[in-house]
Amino acid sequence: MTTEKFNIFKFTGKMKILHLSWMAFFISFLVWFNFAPLLQAVKETLGLTTDQVKTLLILNVALTIPARVIIGMLTDKYGPRLVYSALLAICSIPCFMFAFADSFVQAAIARFLLGFIGAGFVIGIRMVSEWFPHNELGTAEGIYGGWGNFGSAAAAFTLPTVAVLFGGEDGWRYAIGLTGVISLVFAFVYYANVTNTPKGSTYFKPKNLGAMEVTSKGDFFLLLLMKVPMYAAIALLAWKLSPSGVDILSQTIVNSIYVGLFVLYLLEVYKVWQVNKEIFSKEVPELHRYNFKQVAVLDILYFTNFGSELAVVSMLPLFFAETFSLDPVLAGLVAGAYAFMNLMSRPAGGWISDKFGRKSTLMILTAGLAAGYALMGLVDGTWPLWLAVVIAMGCSFFVQSGEGAVFAVVPLIKRRMTGQIAGMTGAYGNVGAVTFLTVLSFVDYSTFFYVIAATALVGLFTLIFMDEPRGQIAEIAEDGTVHMIDVS
Missing domain, CATH: 1.20.1250.20 (MFS general substrate transporter like domains)
Incomplete structure (x- = not known):
C-alpha cells in the first residue's frame, strides 16, 4: 500500500x-x-x-x-x-x-x-x-x-x-x-x-486456477449451491430464445444447451472437489480460514442492487412514456436521471462504508433500496411527474450506493482471491438482471418494482449472517512467508 x-x-x-x-x-x-x-x-x-x-x-x-x-x-x-x-x-x-x-x-x-x-x-x-x-x-x-x-x-x-x-x-x-x-x-x-x-x-496469487478455494466442509457445499443460480440464469436466457420465448432457436438446440449446462455444472463440481478435497481430511489452520458466507451474502445483495439497476435502466424510459404519456425523447431524458446518479452515488456508498462501518452501511442502504422500489411500485399517471422523477433518483441513490458498499467489502475477505470473489459477485448482478427482466415480461410495472423490493428484504435478512471485517487477514507469499493485511 x-x-x-x-x-x-x-x-x-x-x-x-x-x-x-x-x-x-x-x-x-x-x-x-x-x-x-x-x-x-x-x-x-x-x-x-x-x-x-x-x-x-x-x-x-x-x-x-x-x-x-x-x-x-x-x-x-x-x-x-x-x-x-x-x-x-x-x-x-x-x-x-x-x-x-x-x-x-x-x-x-x-x-x-x-x-x-x-x-x-x-x-x-x-x-x-x-x-x-x-x-x-x-x-x-x-x-x-x-x-x-x-x-x-x-x-x-x-x-x-x-x-x-x-x-x-x-x-x-x-x-x-x-x-x-x-x-x-x-x-x-x-x-x-x-x-x-x-x-x-x-x-498474492491463489493456489489453484481451476476453482475457488474454501476453508471448511460447510463452505464447500455452500459454494456449490451458490453456483446453481448462475447456470439457471443462462438456462433462462436459452429459454427466452426457444419457441416458448422469441422463437429464434429450435427446442432441440435449447434442450442441448440445457444438457450442456448440466454437464458443465458437474464438471465444475469436480473442479471444486479437486481444489478443496484436503479440507475433508484435515482442518485448515484458523489463521488461514475465511467464511464463504461473506461471499454468499454479497452475491445476494449484488443480485438485488446491480441486477435491478441493469433491469430498471432497460425499462424505465418505456415506464415513463406509458405512465405519463411522454414522447420517447423526453421519456429517455427523464429516465436518464436514474443512471446519471452513478457518478456520485456509488463513490458515496464506498465512502460511507469507509467512515461508518461495512455491515451497518449495507443494512441502511439495502433497507432504503427496498423502500425506494416499494414507492416506485405506487407511482401511476395521477402522480406529478416531478415527484416520480425524485423518487426514481432517490431509489437510484440507494441502489448504486449499495453497489459501492458491496465492493467496499469484497477486497477485505481474502486478498489473493479478490478477483474470483469479485467475479462471482459481479456475475450475480447479471443473474439478477436476467431474473428481473424475465419477471417483467410476465407482470405489470408495479408488480415488477414490488418483486425487487421483496428481493431486497431477503438480502436484508441475509445481512444478519454477515460478519463485519475486522483486524487482519493472512496471506502466504510464494516463498512461504506469512503476511498480515489490515482490513479495519
Whole structure:
C-alpha cells in the first residue's frame, strides 16, 4: 500500500492507477453498450426483425455471467495489468466484427463475444485493492465503479451524434468501430502505465486456477449451491430464445444447451472437489480460514442492487412514456436521471462504508433500496411527474450506493482471491438482471418494482449472517512467508 494522501485531482502514484482503471472500465462499458443507442439504424441497415433485435440484446449479456467468473480467476493468477490490457485489445476484434457485419448471423456472433468485455469490471476491483489501504478502499472502489459504469450512459449520449457526424446509412458502423479503436489503443496505454502493486509490495496469487478455494466442509457445499443460480440464469436466457420465448432457436438446440449446462455444472463440481478435497481430511489452520458466507451474502445483495439497476435502466424510459404519456425523447431524458446518479452515488456508498462501518452501511442502504422500489411500485399517471422523477433518483441513490458498499467489502475477505470473489459477485448482478427482466415480461410495472423490493428484504435478512471485517487477514507469499493485511 502507498501512504500518499487521497487526492482525486492528482494523477500520480495510487491516484494514477485509480484514474487509469476507471477509464479502462469506462471504455469496456462504452464498447459493451454501444449497440442500444444505435439499435434502430442497425435494424434498418441489416434488415432485422424485432425478434432478431431482441435476440442481439439477449446475446449481448449472455456470456458476461461466466466471463466474470473466468476473468476473475485469470486476474488473480496473472495480474490485472496484463488481463485488463488483453481484454480491451482482444474484445476490440468482435467490436470491429459487429461494425462490419452484413447479416444477422455475423451480428449475433459478434454481440455474443462482446459479452466478454462486460467482465472488465472485476479486474479493476483487484487492481484498486492492491493500491489503497482499508480506510480508503470503499471510496476508491466506489469511484472506480461509479465513474467507469458511466460508460454505458456515455454511449447513449454520444454515439448517435457520432453516427450522424459520419453521416449516411453506415454512420452507425463508424461510431461502433470508433469504440473498438478506443478500446484497442487504451489497452496499450494501460499496460504501459500501471503495475499490479506499489513498489515493494507482494502480489498474492491463489493456489489453484481451476476453482475457488474454501476453508471448511460447510463452505464447500455452500459454494456449490451458490453456483446453481448462475447456470439457471443462462438456462433462462436459452429459454427466452426457444419457441416458448422469441422463437429464434429450435427446442432441440435449447434442450442441448440445457444438457450442456448440466454437464458443465458437474464438471465444475469436480473442479471444486479437486481444489478443496484436503479440507475433508484435515482442518485448515484458523489463521488461514475465511467464511464463504461473506461471499454468499454479497452475491445476494449484488443480485438485488446491480441486477435491478441493469433491469430498471432497460425499462424505465418505456415506464415513463406509458405512465405519463411522454414522447420517447423526453421519456429517455427523464429516465436518464436514474443512471446519471452513478457518478456520485456509488463513490458515496464506498465512502460511507469507509467512515461508518461495512455491515451497518449495507443494512441502511439495502433497507432504503427496498423502500425506494416499494414507492416506485405506487407511482401511476395521477402522480406529478416531478415527484416520480425524485423518487426514481432517490431509489437510484440507494441502489448504486449499495453497489459501492458491496465492493467496499469484497477486497477485505481474502486478498489473493479478490478477483474470483469479485467475479462471482459481479456475475450475480447479471443473474439478477436476467431474473428481473424475465419477471417483467410476465407482470405489470408495479408488480415488477414490488418483486425487487421483496428481493431486497431477503438480502436484508441475509445481512444478519454477515460478519463485519475486522483486524487482519493472512496471506502466504510464494516463498512461504506469512503476511498480515489490515482490513479495519
